[in-house]
Structures are given as structure tokens and as C-alpha cells.
Amino acid sequence: MRHEPPPLAETIESILHEQEPNFLRLYLNPHVAQVGLCLDRYARSTWADGRDGEDYQSFLANGIEEAISGALKLLRCNRARPDARSTALVLDPADRLAGFASTELTGGGRVEFLPDVRVLGGKLEGIAAAMGATRIDPLVLVASNDRLFDEHAAAIGRIITRDAPRVITCVDRAALDAVRADPGRLPGLLVPDVIVFDESFVDHAVPFGAFTARQSLFAVWNRPGKGTFHSTTFQPNTISARHFLACLGKAEPEFVGRHASELRVVRDDVWGRGEAFRRHYNPSLFRLIRAAGFETADVRASGSFVVVGGQPVYDVVGGVACSMRGHNPPNYLDETMSPALPAGADLEAELSGRLRHLTGLGRLLPAASGGGAVEGALKLALTAQHPRRHVLALKAGFGGKTLFALTGTANPKYKEGIGPLYPEVHYVDPFAPDACAQIDALMDTHEFAVVQLELIQSVGGVRAIPESVIRHLDEGRRRRGYLLLVDEVQTGMYRTGPFVRSRAIGLTPDLLLLGKGTSDLMFPFALTLYSDAVADRLDARAPTVVAALKGRFDHEQGYRTVVNLLRLGERIDLTRQVDETAELFRAGLVECVSSSRHVREVRAFGLLIGIELDVSRVPRRWLGRRLAAFVLLAMLRHPRFPVLAGFCQYEPNVLKITPPLDARPDDVRAACRTIAEVVSTPLWKLLAAGLGGLILRSPIRKKGTYEHADDPAAELAAR
Secondary structure, eight states: OOOOOOOHHHHHHHHHHHTOOSSOTTSOOHHHHHHHHHHHHHHHHHOOOSOTTSOEEEEEESSHHHHHHHHHHHHHHTOSSTTOOOEEEEEETTOTTTTSSEEEOTTSOEEESSTTEEEEETTOTTHHHHHTTSOEEEEEEEOOSSSHHHHTHHHHHHHHHHHOOOEEEEEOHHHHHHHHHOTTSHHHHSOOSEEEEOGGGGTTSSOOEEEEEEHHHHTTTSSTTOTTTTOOTTOSOHHHHHHHHHHHHHHOHHHHHHTHHHHHHHHHOHHHHHHHHHHHTOHHHHHHHHHHTOOSSOEEEEBTEEEETTEEEEESOHHHHTOSSOBSOTTHHHHHTOTTSOOHHHHHHHHHHHHHHHHSOOEEEEESSHHHHHHHHHHHHHHHTTTOOEEEEETTOOOOSSTTGGGGOOOGGGGTTOOOOOOSEEEEOTTSTTHHHHHHHHHHHSOEEEEEEESEETTTTSEEOOHHHHHHHHHHHHHHOOEEEEEOTTTTTTTTSSSOHHHHTTOOOSEEEEOGGGGTTTSOOEEEEEOHHHHHHHHHHOTTHHHHHHTTSOOHHHHHHHHHHHHHHHHHTHHHHHHHHHHHHHHHHHHHHHHOTTEEEEEEETTEEEEEEOOSSTTHHHHGGGHHHHHHHHHHTOSSSOEEOEEOSSOTTEEEEOOOTTOOHHHHHHHHHHHHHHHTSOHHHHHHHHHHHHHSSOTTOSOOOOTTOSSHHHHHHHO
């Protein structure tokens, strides 16, 4: 019997009422740990292969595409020979992955996005031809509740016999039920190396996907330095994990009852929660949570603060630029579920109209993450520009870590062992004295389809691209015919003051990305905006591509969240508010430079701020990339006003500050004092504080003195 899905409003209301952290990576999240445990039990009970003693570990994603991309990366990292070439054959009878690896063009032809990945849909005709002389590995079965796999069992058997491929099985809830009910069918007979779970496990109400494999496969990512090799925007989060569990309780009460005692231990016992999180989700992240002192069940989040064991900590990370108005905005549910917001086509029409006014672009393609928005934009650009294939991206740029988003990610460390990737991409250092000449030389050699850039490279050290390079690229697209793709995932949504930075400098790109702040720190969502001219080309070349991509991420709650934020931004003049708060931060952090010889530079663009530590002198040079970790730990342990800050992935010596856009003046001043004191601390004290955290179980275990409230808990509850 079909179960009634739990309403998303109940999940959101629970998070708000309990002030539970949502996009806080340092949170020892019980729901994430429970999801990992459940996926382990699903795998063990469905495909028994005699290795029941080995744990299954899961990676949470924002949908089936991200999950399959991660599963392919994981298996490529586990190849016996890293340079071995093979073709991943994806059998997709329900056509769920249209546009994942390639797009078919009107009149014939195809635009390929992922080399060595072949997707067969529909009736699965052509399996024999897909074999060819190329080895098939892995074999991906996108299981559906029909008999097509059984009808093609002989052809699939020949692939298994000839190539012995590793197997990825993707299931929705109906397909999983079918395999469990009839394990003699093909998806049950082939024991998968990786299992992918899709959005049906959350009734398609929130972005969700996961891939699950035995820990022996995950070992390559559990090593030091690899813990975020396939991290994605927004994951892990509370809303998706919590809704998964709510849906599980409705759909499979017997399964929940069978594992009720284990689930209670994860929920109620911190040690049991940590064990499940470490074993079934992410041991690297678990170690980081322990080192930061967040290994406790007593964690709450509201507004600008996270309260850990009764100690308020000022959060200037905010999910890395996701925070518009802090954690758990108290009116979020009433605002986004309000009858004042239209539904369906009217809601999309309002969003399109508002964004056209704010950015100059009114065509929308939804995504569930920043990386997903990058992939969507590149797919639209390459399809619209066919037969042009070349992409120009900037060094130190960051597009994401999924297979196709890596096209715009220049850093080679995220690409080790997972090739081949999109081949026709070229990188130029925008800070080189001859950057424009290098660009021209490439343009003279190749016909480029699209140029991808961030106006401020946030992951790359919070550095603004030189205006001369931006103007050169803008002028060149008119002469050379390429599209300009501007990534404002971290600079948009008022983060640097104006709604988008591109509009403020007089630039209207052909494609523009929004993310992070689009979530309101509550609902994972992102957007690709594109011009009418691009839309016309897509209609002529591949009229179904937008609908295929849109259908996977068309969450009404995402649209509602963004429309509500745009209305709010207009009502309170958010640009002015951000400018005023940014000036407070700028003035306060100037003291860091004047009072400390350990800071090289403060780079502030609205409320996207980087503080570059000086690691050129001995003895700080000996610590190198580790210096920032000691500084961040010292900020967390500050006796009067603890601060949670971050760092830039490409340049760990650059501290990164992305506070809520409605930060209060007193909190800003106190945070600046904490930062100034810590960066001026003698090295031996920093080392002592950091090493002490390795010895003490919880460095934030002693309630400190909050500068602006006699009762911090009451102050937090009142906000």
C-alpha cells in the first residue's frame, strides 16, 4: 500500500523549534549518523555476499546525478592501474539520466560532457554495440521496477563474463523493494560494489542522494588529505537527513522497528552517535569534529550563534557564505509557506521577473548545489555553442568536485586518479602580467564555446580578478563569439553588497550562477540564469535539454525560499545593510594589520573577507599550511568571545569570514577583537592551545563569559 509522505513542513518546523544546526559541518549530526546506519543495513539485508563483517560507508549528495558522479569517482580511485581506460556503461531504462553524460542534438549529433561514460536509455537497445572492443567498467544499473534487465540478461551476462566489471546499482524505493522481494532478478543477482539511493527515499521533497560502499573501497578517501575529495555544497545537512528518516518511518515501519534500538543509541548516546558517524559516514570529518570540541549532543544554532555545551560561539562561516540571516530564521516557515507567495508557474514567473530586473537575465535552470549549477551552465553553454567544444577557465578557480563540474576547477589535486575528464579545457592565470596576451593566444588557436570565471576567487584566497582581465574577456566575446559564464555562487545574493557583483560593475554575462545564499541556510538550492539568446539557440539545437535537467531539481520550496529572500532584500534594503556591516568589519580588521606583524593583508569585499596570514618568517614558516588550523582553534577557545571561522581550500593560510548579512554591530566589534588578539598571539601560545585540544576531550566544554548578555542562553533564545 502506498504510504502518505510526511509533509516537508513538519521536518522544517522540527528543525526550527529545536534550533538544530542545518548546514554546520562541525555538528555531530544524529540524523546523518542514522542515515548512514540505515543505508548500511539496507545494503547488508539486500545483497548478502559473505563479507558481512565489513561496514558500509555512505556519502550523502544532493541527488542521483551527484551520487552517481561520486560513485564513478570512487571506483576510478580504486582502479588497479590509474592509467587504465575503460567505458562506464550506464543502463537507464527509465531515462532518468538524460543529459548526464551527453546531449542529443536535433537532426543528429551529440554533445559529450563525460568521456568514457555511455548512457543507454529506453529499451536498452544497443548493449552489444556498446561493448565494442573497449572494456566495460563499471557497469551501472539504474534499476526500475520492470523486466528490461531480465530481457537483456544474456547481453549483460556477456559483459560480465568478458570484462568482469565492477557494478554500481542505483535504486529508487520501488526498485529496492522489488529486489528484496525477488532477489533472483538481475539487479539482485549482481552484487554491487556501490549502491546509489535516489530522491524517492525522501519522496522527492528535498534534494537527496547517497552512494554506499564497503569501507575497503572508501579507504582511498579516508586517508589524511582526502576527506573532502568529493564534498558537495550543502552536504551533510539536517533537512535532507531528517526528512529521509521521516519518510522511512512512514514507508517501512517494520524496518525501523527492527533497528529501533540501534537508532536510539545513535540518537541518545554521544559515543554511539560518534561511532556510527565515523563508521558509516565520514571518519575524517568525525576527527575534525572532535578536534574542534563539538563532540557533544548539546549543540544548538540560532541567528549568528552556535551554542556548544552552553557556550555561545559566533559563527562567521555560516555554511560558507550560505547565511543570509543566520541559523534557523524564526519566521522562515511562515514566510515561505505563506499564501502571499504564489505557487507553480506563477511562483517561477515572479522569480524570473525579479532576477531579470536584478541581473539582466531571466531564464532559469534550478539546481540543488553550486556544483550542480556549474554543471548545468556548462551543459547549456556547450549545447548552445555546438560544434564549439573548448572551455576557458581561470587558474585558482573553483567549479565543484563532481565529474563535470571539475572542468572549471583548476586545482589538479581534486582530479588525481579519476580521469578522463572533459578534455577541451584550458586554464590561464588571471594574475599573470601577460594574462590578456595568453588569453588571446589561446583564442587565436581554438574556437571557444564558453569562458568561465569567478569575479572574486573565494576558494582561491578571496582574490578579485583584475578588472583589466574581466574587461578584456567581456570585449572579446563580442568579437570571438564565445559565451561568458560568471560564477556568483559565493559573491551573489548581496554577499558583497549589491545583489550580484557583475551587475554592479556593468557586466551582463550570458550565464550567471547563484547559490549558497539562495538556501537561506535552510533549503539546498541553486540557480543557473541564462540569456534569451542562449535560450533561442537551445530551442533550435536541443529543445528538450532544459526540461530534462530542470525536472531533477524542480523543488517548489527552493523557489519559495529565493522569492522570499528577494522580497526581504528589497523591503529592508539589504545592499545598504551589508555595506554598513561590511564597513564595521573592515574598520575592525584594519587593526589586525596595524597591530600584528603576522598578517600580510586583509581583503574585504562586502561580507566576503579573507585574512592572509604571513607564513614567510621562521618559525611560522615551519608550520606552513597548519598555521591556520592553530589560529582557528585559538579563535574557538577564546575566553570571552569564541569565533568559528574558516579558511580557503587552495590557500589554507588565508582565513575566510562569511558572516550573516544581518550581523549585529556589537557582535562584529567583538569578533574583530577576538581575531586581532588571536593573530597577534605568540606562536608558542598558539601551539599550546592547539596541542591542548588534542589532549582534552572537548576544548569548548567550559562555559565562558559572553560579552553582551548576562544569560547567553536567554539571549540566544530571544533572538
